Amino acid sequence: MGINAKELPLGDVFTPEYRLSIPSFQRAYIWKPENILQLVNDLLEACKTPQTPYFLGSLILVREGDSRFEVIDGQQRLVSLSIIIAALRDLELDPEWMGLLDKLIVDPGDKLRGIANEPRLTLRERDAAFFREYVQEGNLEALFDLTDEDWTTTAQRNITRNTKRVYDELSSLGEEERRAFASYMVKMVTLVIVTTDDLDGAHRIFDVMNMRGLPLTASDVFKARATSALKPAELDAYAARWDDIMDPLGDDPQSIEEFFATLHMILTHKHSTDKLIEEFLSDVLQRHIDAGTVPGFIDRTLAPYAAAWQVIAHAPDTVLPDEVKTLLEALNDYRNHEWKAVAMWVLVHSYRHLGSPDVSPFASRGSRAARTNATAETLGAHDARRLVDVLTALERVTGVDTLNRVGSFVRRGHATAAIRDLDKGYPTNLVRGLSIRADDRTGALVRLHGEMQGDEELIRLLLIRANEQAAGAHLARPRKLSALTIMPLDVERSASFANWTQDDHDYWMYRLGNMVLAQGAQDQLDRMPEYAQRRDRILMRADSRRFPLTGGLKDFNECTPAMLRHRQEETIRLIAEYWGIRYDENHTDLTAQDADPIADVAPKPVHGSRRVTIRQVVKAGLLIPGERLVWDRPRKGERWYATVTETGRFRLDDGSEHSSPTAAAKAAAGGKASGGLDVWKRTSDGVKLSEIWKRYRQQAA
Structure with a gap:
């Protein structure tokens, strides 16, 4: 068994010298947002001393021939590093920088020599196409548009959530900070690459390096x-x-x-x-x-x-x-x-x-x-x-x-x-470090008023704080506690929300007023379009009803914008009271104000990875009502058209209207499609919706 070990910077690992793949017997990608954010924060801190290397551990590889290797140990870090680089690339505006970052995770190939482009890292078969399509090939807008129904594995869910959280974290940095961070990763983040030609030997190395023989802590x-x-x-x-x-x-x-x-x-x-x-x-x-x-x-x-x-x-x-x-x-x-x-x-x-x-x-x-x-x-x-x-x-x-x-x-x-x-x-x-400054307080209140999409853990924590403040006591929590939305994501098939405007639905969908704590899984309301169904399911268990803001649903037979506004104001007030940020230095009740005056003096929130709606893109002038979109599937001999409506929806040729590109794609293909942003193109110039959505995000940032 030949063993070779050498320390290399990350920029020398993500090259044609190492074509890496995850063998099928390996476990899936299991890192959660807290794991990848810890890595990002550690690297950002290390970047503050740019001449000091940051050692990221070892990779154990089995040579498969030439430059191809199977990854025995290191999958979680390699996938996470690819996600970080993909987010940096998507946030970059300069084509040269975008190209340099792209080469780290996708080999551009050589058309002259007939060499196809391929990813530096290939995941297990079940997740490889998903990771390549959305992360490695730069379709983050399409990734952000996916919902729970579009994931077929837990790894795909983890990839999506981790990418969104990393994007949000890095989008708060300035352009030069991100570039310095990218340069530091390429030059100063190092790994020890341990390679062998023998799979059994690789596993023995793995055992030793993971110190199964009583490690020294x-x-x-x-x-x-x-x-x-x-x-x-x-x-x-x-x-x-x-x-x-x-x-x-x-x-x-x-x-x-x-x-x-x-x-x-x-x-x-x-x-x-x-x-x-x-x-x-x-x-x-x-x-x-x-x-x-x-x-x-x-x-x-x-x-x-x-x-x-x-x-x-x-x-x-x-x-x-x-x-x-x-x-x-x-x-x-x-x-x-x-x-x-x-x-x-x-x-x-x-x-x-x-x-x-x-x-x-x-x-x-x-x-x-x-x-x-x-x-x-x-x-x-x-x-x-x-x-x-x-x-x-x-x-x-x-x-x-x-x-x-x-x-x-x-x-x-x-x-x-x-x-x-x-x-x-x-x-x-x-005591410094235990006090809250005025701009911290106003920033927090602006966040409470705003959209909360994409961070279920934070939403759940905020709702726990509000309910405990309302109860005046610590509340015992069931083993499985989820933050659920009162409204469904898609109200097209719901009689309960027939009188809602799309503007009202889009405004309230991801705000705290539309969210409630309940015992059970996150997906328990997925097939319930009607308000009464959803309310009764939420209130079915006593462990849910013990939360005051949850139990309050019993007093509402209809879900209206006024109801959600009332819940929003109450929830924000309770959280502000819990943390002592309700009043400013002049004893003015900040929760009694609209969000706009507070936002005028607060740090501007980062647009981040939250879902962009058709209406927002139309209002920004990036799509024009009446424009025609096409989805071609030449291998199947299928073609569908959609028209952009004045109300910010996509109308298919059968007359049905849909509030998101993915919903329109699913309706056209009989429920067997996802990633609508990546399939629809504008007929006038052939531009994908994912590119249009990305332009909107850059303008809004």
């Missing part, structure tokens, strides 16, 4: 360095003490690294980079080794902060006051974890005996039971008011940052500033 490295400085009489006792402290945190290397990175930030007020082990050793442990204070570090620093980490992860099982447990549960709703540093700091400084080997913060039941039962008092509770005040302010700023799509670098800055001021003894109301 960051904790193992730090323990070895710390205990090496102890006296022989202390060594056994403190090695065992280290294990007792760290074992409850589990053995997941990523989680252990996150804990130590957070502890590093708390102790040094600095952000850790991808060199965590080196930095923690030099910035934290070495001074204790030099001073001979390693036992004190283990007992008075490592132990209480590890206990705080556990308290945060399992708040309901603790003996802490209900108000504290509720606040920690609320913080755990957020997919970003920068808040953990501040929460750990305030827990450690609020309980003197947190981390003591004799007292546990957990209730006596379950596997985390203490050897002696504990209460908040036996934990040495003090400064109870400060604990609640800090956690309340922390949840508020985390919520507003999440709503405003603040990047990880800024969120870490908030946490660092907060800890620095808390270390100085500042009262909570003067």
Whole structure:
């Protein structure tokens, strides 16, 4: 078995030298938006030091002949990197830059030599055509227009959602920032390429590199360095003490690294980079080794902060006051974890005996039971008011940052500033990093008034906050809780919405007033076009009715624009009250205003990846009522025509009208079509609708 390993920049991997494919026996693409956004944010932060390389791990490849390789390990990163490059290409306006980015994910081929273009990376057979058509070949507009019914695999859903989230994240950057980011990825993001000619050998390499033989975690490295400085009489006792402290945190290397990175930030007020082990050793442990204070570090620093980490992860099982447990549960709703540093700091400084080997913060039941039962008092509770005040302010700023799509670098800055001021003894109301500025508040209110398409997790969180504010208490949540729309996406076949204008439907479809929490799956209303059907299904379960804004549907026999406006205003008011952003410095109720005056003083929202409607394109003058569109399928001998109407719809030759290109394509092809933006062309110049939609998005940005 011949093995070759070398480190290469990304720009040397996405070349004709490596034609990569995912074998059929591999699992599907499983990364979720939080995974790919973490990668984007890590790379954006690394880009701030453009001369420092960023190591992205290893790829394990099996040679299939010449430059063709099967990917044994690295699929998730390769697909995600392709998505990031595709989003950068789609946001680019300069043809030269677009071409350079395009070559990273699609080999242009050579017509003169009869070499066809092909993607640098080919997915499993079930998803390869989807990924190539929509992402690699640059049809993101068509991808953004897809709905749940258009996905045939979970991987396709993940590809769609991840692409939208990455597009939104990168669209908030300026043109030069995006280009600097692209250059950094190509030149400074590196991978170790491990190649072999033998599949069995590749799997053995995979096993070794994934450390199935008891890996050394960051904790193992730090323990070895710390205990090496102890006296022989202390060594056994403190090695065992280290294990007792760290074992409850589990053995997941990523989680252990996150804990130590957070502890590093708390102790040094600095952000850790991808060199965590080196930095923690030099910035934290070495001074204790030099001073001979390693036992004190283990007992008075490592132990209480590890206990705080556990308290945060399992708040309901603790003996802490209900108000504290509720606040920690609320913080755990957020997919970003920068808040953990501040929460750990305030827990450690609020309980003197947190981390003591004799007292546990957990209730006596379950596997985390203490050897002696504990209460908040036996934990040495003090400064109870400060604990609640800090956690309340922390949840508020985390919520507003999440709503405003603040990047990880800024969120870490908030946490660092907060800890620095808390270390100085500042009262909570003067702590930087825990306060909300006027432009943060107005930006959040503008977002609440606007469309919420494409981020189900954020929508669900906002609705939970509104319902808990309405209930005046923490609400138990069913295991499966979804945010559903009161109106269906397509109202053409619904008698309940016959009197609605298309403008009203498009306006309310993706706003909070049209959304409601319900137990069950996201697709449970898909085949219910009538309001009464949808309402009764939502209210069928008691676990749904316990949410006040959901239960309120029983009082409405019809869904009208006035009803949704009422729900929108109530929901925004409740969320603003929950986060304390309802009033400005002059005590003016900002929720009583229309969105437009607030937007005048707020940062302009990014247009992002939200779905573009036919009406918007018509109003922008990019399509003209009366224009004719054609969809040719020469292999099947089929051709369909559609006409753009004054009301922003597509009328087929059979007289039926449809509110989206995909709906029109499905109707024409008998329900067997998707990606309508990519099939319809304007008869006058042959331009695809996906190109027209992209022009609209660029104008609106």
